[in-house]
Amino acid sequence: MYVKQQPTIGSLFAGIGGFDLGFEQAGFKTVWQVEINPVCRAVLASRFPDATQYDDVRLCGAHNLPYVDVITGGFPCQDVSAMGKRRGLAGSRTGLFFEVIRILNELRPQWVVLENVTGLLNSNDGEDFQTVVATLAECGYLGYWRVLNAQYFGVPTRRRRVFMVAGRGRHPPFELLADTAPVGTFSGPPRPADYPVEIDGWTHPTLLSGSAPGQINISGSGLIATANRRDQMVNRQRTIDDHGLCAGLDAANFAESHAAGNAVVPQVARWVGECLMRGM
8 A cells, every 4th residue: 555755844044943843743754954053953953853954054965965855944134134234145144045046956856945034025126036036947946925924823923024935847836825714714913993902802912012023922821831940940040140141141042032033933834834735
């Protein structure tokens, strides 16, 4: 009897595994991950013990990366972000997109899913995004791009990112371009016509809700209690006090905050992965 193999992904610029976690929840298996930050790589090794980790995308390719069905990658955004100097694809970091292209040409996966900040859309008057789309097409990858906002996937923050999904020689499932469910079925804040709404009516009540990228839950409904962790919090505070640092500014907290801020939201990645799974 034929048994369908579990589809696989490889993750470029993996961070702490937002893409990977979402795709695994959708039914994929993570085979390898490429991430240059050693702290993030340690997180990946802990969370994805069956995957192989690599440290430099420039040193990876067909010679050391096994074939996978899908390659994902939130390639660096610093050169297209509104907060940076906006050198675009000519920058040393966002320009690593061309390493993605090289690896695609070497491995030829069935699908590729890329993510970046919305600043990519208007970088160099839109020429950089045109280059991204055209270069993928030259490699034989056709597909869609779309801006997805994490707040509509049950996450208590606004995080708009552009996602590009392309297939080798064929288009991805149409669901990625047009939702196949009424808007009301998606999680998120109430519509303007529904105001005023009591705070308990929100999926995750927050301070500055709808007006700040980082939002604080004021009802506690979004908090997760973890058993036997108080001792670790005490030890962490003692370390901070001993070194004379303010709480929240030690190296460990900074690394966690930075990694979380850069991560692809797993709920969004899961939705993309589920759409692709239906087309495999």
